Amino acid sequence: MKTLVIAENEAAARELAAGARAYADEVVYATFADPVTGIADKCLVVEVPEGQAKEAAFDTFAKILADEDPQMVFFEPTRRLKALVGRLAAHNGASVMTDISAIDEESVQTRYFGGIAERTAKSVTPVAFCSAGAGTFKDAEPSGTDVVETVEYVAPAVTLECVERETLPPAEVDLTAADKVVAAGRGFGSEEELEEARTFCKAIGAELGCTRPLTETEDWFPREAYIGISGLMLSPEVYVGIGVSGQMQHMVGVDRAHVAFAINKDAHAPIFDKVDYGLVGAINNVLPKINAKLS
Amino acid sequence: MKIAVLVKILPDDQDIQVKGDRTLDFSRAKSTVSTYDLNAIEAAAQLAAKADAQLVAVTCGPKSINDSKTRKNILSRGVDELYMLTDDGLELADAYQTGRILAAMIQKIGDVDLVIAGDGSADLYAQQVDVQTAEALGWPAINGGTALDTDGATVTVARILETERESIRMPLPAVVSVAPEVALPRIAGMKDVLAAGKKPVVEFTAEELGGIAAPTVETVEILAPVPTPRKKQIFDAADEGAIDAFVAALREVM
Amino acid sequence: MADFDVIVVGAGYAGTVAAYELAKAGKSVLVVERGNYAGAKNMTGGRIYSHSLKKVFPNFEQDSPVERRITHERISLMDPEANFTIDFTSKALKQEGQDSYSVLSAVYDQWLAEQAEEAGAEIIYGIPVEDLIMEGDSVKGVIAGEDSLTADITILADGVNSLLTAKAVGAKKPKPSEIAVGVKELIELPSGVIEDRFLCNPGEGAAWLFAGDATHGHIGGGFMYTNKDSISLGLVATISDLTGATRPIYQMMEDFKKHPAVAPLVRGGKVVEYSGHMVSEGGYAMVPKLVANGCMVTGDAAMLCMNLGYCVRGMDFAVASGQMAAQAAVEALDAGSVDEASLHRYVDLLENSFVLRELKQYRRFPHFMESTTRIFKEYPAMVKEIMNSMFVVDGKPADPLKKKIMNPVKEVGVTTVLKDAMGGMKAL
Ligand SMILES: Cc1cc2nc3c(=O)[nH]c(=O)nc-3n(C[C@H](O)[C@H](O)[C@H](O)COP(=O)(O)OP(=O)(O)OC[C@H]3O[C@@H](n4cnc5c(N)ncnc54)[C@H](O)[C@@H]3O)c2cc1C
Ligand SMILES: Cc1cc2nc3c(=O)[nH]c(=O)nc-3n(C[C@H](O)[C@H](O)[C@H](O)COP(=O)(O)OP(=O)(O)OC[C@H]3O[C@@H](n4cnc5c(N)ncnc54)[C@H](O)[C@@H]3O)c2cc1C
Ligand SMILES: Nc1ncnc2c1ncn2[C@@H]1O[C@H](COP(=O)(O)O)[C@@H](O)[C@H]1O
Numbered sequence: 001m002k003t004l005v006i007a008e009n010e011a012a013a014r015e016l017a018a019g020a021r022a023y024a025d026e027v028v029y030a031t032f033a034d035p036v037t038g039i040a041d042k043c044l045v046v047e048v049p050e051g052q053a054k055e056a057a058f059d060t061f062a063k064i065l066a067d068e069d070p071q072m073v074f075f076e077p078t079r080r081l082k083a084l085v086g087r088l089a090a091h092n093g094a095s096v097m098t099d100i101s102a103i104d105e106e107s108v109q110t111r112y113f114g115g116i117a118e119r120t121a122k123s124v125t126p127v128a129f130c131s132a133g134a135g136t137f138k139d140a141e142p143s144g145t146d147v148v149e150t151v152e153y154v155a156p157a158v159t160l161e162c163v164e165r166e167t168l169p170p171a172e173v174d175l176t177a178a179d180k181v182v183a184a185g186r187g188f189g190s191e192e193e194l195e196e197a198r199t200f201c202k203a204i205g206a207e208l209g210c211t212r213p214l215t216e217t218e219d220w221f222p223r224e225a226y227i228g229i230s231g232l233m234l235s236p237e238v239y240v241g242i243g244v245s246g247q248m249q250h251m252v253g254v255d256r257a258h259v260a261f262a263i264n265k266d267a268h269a270p271i272f273d274k275v276d277y278g279l280v281g282a283i284n285n286v287l288p289k290i291n292a293k294l295s
Numbered sequence: 296m297k298i299a300v301l302v303k304i305l306p307d308d309q310d311i312q313v314k315g316d317r318t319l320d321f322s323r324a325k326s327t328v329s330t331y332d333l334n335a336i337e338a339a340a341q342l343a344a345k346a347d348a349q350l351v352a353v354t355c356g357p358k359s360i361n362d363s364k365t366r367k368n369i370l371s372r373g374v375d376e377l378y379m380l381t382d383d384g385l386e387l388a389d390a391y392q393t394g395r396i397l398a399a400m401i402q403k404i405g406d407v408d409l410v411i412a413g414d415g416s417a418d419l420y421a422q423q424v425d426v427q428t429a430e431a432l433g434w435p436a437i438n439g440g441t442a443l444d445t446d447g448a449t450v451t452v453a454r455i456l457e458t459e460r461e462s463i464r465m466p467l468p469a470v471v472s473v474a475p476e477v478a479l480p481r482i483a484g485m486k487d488v489l490a491a492g493k494k495p496v497v498e499f500t501a502e503e504l505g506g507i508a509a510p511t512v513e514t515v516e517i518l519a520p521v522p523t524p525r526k527k528q529i530f531d532a533a534d535e536g537a538i539d540a541f542v543a544a545l546r547e548v549m
Numbered sequence: 550m551a552d553f554d555v556i557v558v559g560a561g562y563a564g565t566v567a568a569y570e571l572a573k574a575g576k577s578v579l580v581v582e583r584g585n586y587a588g589a590k591n592m593t594g595g596r597i598y599s600h601s602l603k604k605v606f607p608n609f610e611q612d613s614p615v616e617r618r619i620t621h622e623r624i625s626l627m628d629p630e631a632n633f634t635i636d637f638t639s640k641a642l643k644q645e646g647q648d649s650y651s652v653l654s655a656v657y658d659q660w661l662a663e664q665a666e667e668a669g670a671e672i673i674y675g676i677p678v679e680d681l682i683m684e685g686d687s688v689k690g691v692i693a694g695e696d697s698l699t700a701d702i703t704i705l706a707d708g709v710n711s712l713l714t715a716k717a718v719g720a721k722k723p724k725p726s727e728i729a730v731g732v733k734e735l736i737e738l739p740s741g742v743i744e745d746r747f748l749c750n751p752g753e754g755a756a757w758l759f760a761g762d763a764t765h766g767h768i769g770g771g772f773m774y775t776n777k778d779s780i781s782l783g784l785v786a787t788i789s790d791l792t793g794a795t796r797p798i799y800q801m802m803e804d805f806k807k808h809p810a811v812a813p814l815v816r817g818g819k820v821v822e823y824s825g826h827m828v829s830e831g832g833y834a835m836v837p838k839l840v841a842n843g844c845m846v847t848g849d850a851a852m853l854c855m856n857l858g859y860c861v862r863g864m865d866f867a868v869a870s871g872q873m874a875a876q877a878a879v880e881a882l883d884a885g886s887v888d889e890a891s892l893h894r895y896v897d898l899l900e901n902s903f904v905l906r907e908l909k910q911y912r913r914f915p916h917f918m919e920s921t922t923r924i925f926k927e928y929p930a931m932v933k934e935i936m937n938s939m940f941v942v943d944g945k946p947a948d949p950l951k952k953k954i955m956n957p958v959k960e961v962g963v964t965t966v967l968k969d970a971m972g973g974m975k976a977l
Contacts, residue, residue: 096421167459238548268823
């Protein structure tokens with residue numbers, strides 16, 4: 001069997017190539033730039049001309065797909081690749097399963113309704129396209145040669161002009177590496193109130209993340225700080241949710257925490273059903289008291 | 296100019312129950328508009344107002360999605376017309392099937408210049424139907440838009456990716472999916488809802504659209520995960536010593 | 550011309566019935582409901598007497614989603630460590646028109662709303678009415694957000710927490726002693742299990758009320774109603790009395806569920822819903838002015854509800870008042886006059902029906918309950934003592950029966966017991 005791996009970033013390229021190795025005797029890896037060597041049997045580089053969106057490489061990738069004829073395509077779940085590779089699949093009438101959480105010979109698992117359930121599904125087309133997030137194949141090891149080929153760019157019929165591009169500053173904290181994670185939720189009434197949460201984090205040695213609304217309805221946090229199904233999937237030792245209701249979409253991101261805590265003013269908040277220790281109380285009332293006791 | 300917004304109607308996840316055998320019980324869950332599609336409708340309505348365009352909403356799904364309240368909900372948000380296909384063959388439809396049907400609907404509606412989709416559906420969140428619809432239409436597509444603008448011939452999409460921010464311009468007709476931060480859903484007023492009841496709803500049949508494509512993915516089962524066992528010791532701050540007990544538990548893991 | 554003949558605020562029992570009757574009479578009617586669907590924010594213990602509903606929907610037993618016909622009436626006096634229950638069944642409880650049914654508000658209100666919509670009423674969901682359009686002392690319509698809509702008649706059916714009755718008819722804000730709080734859990738169990746545990750035939754069920762330890766001796770009580778495949782279990786307690794309570798009501802609810810008389814009945818059940826709600830309990834004294842120019846007040850918004858401490862009854866009042874308001878509205882619209890004098894017809898209809906008659910009859914009862922908190926504490930304990938001395942056999946020589954009964958009564962005081970019994974009778 002042959003698997004094509006498409007990834008933008010190094011860590012994902014390594015993990016997906018390693019995962020692919022477990023199923024396929026041949027692994028081909030394609031990327032836009034800075035190819036990682038030693039993880040596949042062949043590495044293909046697609047260079048998109050300056051001033052174009054990367055999605056403009058669709059026709060080039062379509063040609064790679066036709067030439068290589070893999071039975072399986074693993075891709076990194078970035079926004080761009082979801083658009084580019086999803087389109088490739090549609091072009092070929094093939095199945096796409098994004099953000100799979102597990103895979104075996106027969107089927108893959110994806111989350112349904114934000115993690116309320118797991119959906120087991122099977123591809124019924126000759127080629128299957130899957131995107132898998134970090135950690136899906138964390139135990140596998142990649143192997144391969146250092147052959148790198150640059151693929152000839154096929155100009156698209158419609159140009160996707162890139163008018164502006166800017167690299168974002170790197171994330172300030174790496175929540176994925178943190179032992180202890182505190183998540184702030186909508187229970188915080190203002191940005192100032194977050195100070196109390198920061199004090200709390202310092203006291204227990206935790207990093208501060210948040211629920212999704214705090215990055216989009218409010219912009220109190222950068223996007224990479226929200227935890228959950230569409231954000232960070234974590235496995236910390238300790239999780240503390242403060243002012244978090246406990247919706248599945250958020251909780252699946254911390255479900256693997258060893259010990260979980262919650263503070264919420266509503267005794268019936270669903271989060272209390274998903275933690276080891278809960279405190280019913282309003283943030284501005286109980287958090288200062290907790291901080292005082294901890295310091 | 297005509298803008299079409301893709302809207303998925305599905306059961307409200309707040310009311311989905313997990314049964315003893317871990318299967319899901321939707322019997323209490325009413326139909327609702329997929330959360331982030333509300334943001335897409337708002338972005339589309341704002342753009343339509345700015346570009347003086349007509350705005351139509353397009354949806355497909357099983358028969359159960361067709362209720363007057365949900366229709367009014369969509370039509371009260373600045374949408375002029377609603378096109379729908381309800382067919383039980385679309386229960387558990389995959390992105391390929393949905394993309395094909397939506398593309399056929401858009402072709403049948405005619406004169407659509409721009410299709411706007413949401414960030415991802417609340418059930419599958421595959422972030423695929425937008426691009427798959429574009430492929431079926433043969434139109435260019437960009438996802439993750441956080442701001443949109445159009446001059447009638449092109450659409451410019453600002454977006455934030457994992458490590459970059461960029462702005463892409465493409466010719467119309469085109470498909471754009473938008474991130475939730477693109478616009479906050481409006482709260483419809485009484486007059487909007489009353490007017491919504493009088494707006495046209497056009498229903499298609501699968502036959503008129505050339506039928507539903509064969510699935511590319513087969514669902515084997517849908518089961519709730521076994522919940523992580525938790526101690527669930529809940530203290531009430533109103534009780535004597537509750538905060539101390541909570542802090543003691545925290546100390547335990549520090 | 551006004552936007553509508555009638556605008557109804559609230560899609561509870563009162564509002565939907567009023568809208569149904571008005572639409573049926575060919576009037577243009579709009580209902581504005583703040584919940585996302587009818588019943589979304591409503592809660593009720595769950596038993597409706599059929600008499601008033603039958604006047605609106607003669608075949609409601611077949612046509613509407615009732616849960617079970619109530620054929621068992623149970624009343625318990627509950628002490629922390631004992632429980633005394635009366636189980637009453639009677640052919641009379643099953644007779645058409647005097648029977649009663651358990652219902653779930655979330656389901657039943659929607660059915661009622663559907664009937665209204667099918668009859669031609671328009672319903673807007675998800676929008677709370679914030680204010681009334683007033684011209685002098687006449688109500689001319691409703692205001693929500695930036696919109697206002699006009700109507701010849703506005704019917705307030707917005708429940709016990711009505712924010713609008715103060716402006717429309719000068720209703721006073723209830724005192725804490727006039728308001729009780731109710732909490733309810735909906736606990737799912739297979740229908741067969743319910744029938745076995747409650748000794749009921751399929752389709753039939755029990756209404757069960759608990760006085761005493763359910764509310765830890767505070768004014769109020771517990772209730773339990775059997776639905777098709779769930780049980781409604783809850784508490785009602787007076788707010789003024791609760792402020793002295795050491796345990797918040799949701800903890801009382803936890804304790805109630807664990808009481809040996811309750812726990813086996815709900816064992817293995819899954820809590821699928823939790824809700825809290827206000828209940829009026831002042832009785833007749835709290836009923837505000839019911840009409841103004843262009844406005845009528847119905848159901849709980851008009852405090853047409855009877856809280857007997859261990860039992861709340863308001864649904865049949867809401868249904869009847871909704872129907873009567875509709876009747877008065879139709880007559881007024883047809884006659885071309887919607888001023889207070891014309892709409893007073895509504896009050897006459899209420900006066901001549903069970904609604905105001907029964908409320909008047911029970912007028913003194915709330916006061917009786919408040920001043921006789923013994924019902925909730927001493928009497929359950931007294932009954933426990935009597936029963937213990939009758940049933941506990943320990944090998945010691947037994948006292949004669951009269952003494953057995955009189956000893957615990959003496960602890961409370963014979964005259965007190967008699968006085969309370971008399972007071973209670975008089976209040977009724
Ligand atoms: C497709 C999709 C994907 C999603 N992905 C994610 C995701 O990856 N991550 C994510 O987080 N969300 C995600 N969401 C959103 C998610 O469904 C919830 O809306 C969100 O997690 C709720 O955030 P919250 O708990 O902060 O806010 P809320 O649900 O509003 O809860 C706030 C809580 O704070 C409590 N509270 C209020 N005031 C106080 C106070 N003074 N003191 C103490 N407590 C207080 C309240 O009782 C309440 O329980 C997604 C949604 C969809 C549809
Ligand atoms: C715990 C408990 C147990 C009970 N048990 C029983 C029982 O067993 N039997 C019985 O007969 N009665 C019982 N009752 C009483 C019964 O529930 C009420 O009397 C009945 O629901 C009153 O109906 P209604 O239509 O007047 O008001 P509601 O049912 O309260 O309906 C009012 C409606 O108005 C809406 N609304 C409110 N404000 C606005 C606004 N500003 N704009 C738009 N909409 C608004 C609300 O969302 C609601 O839908 C119980 C009540 C409680 C709390
Ligand atoms: N059945 C549908 N009808 C209309 N639009 C849909 C449907 N399914 C998905 N979409 C649109 O496509 C987007 C992505 O969906 P998904 O690929 O399921 O995550 C959604 O946010 C909607 O805008």
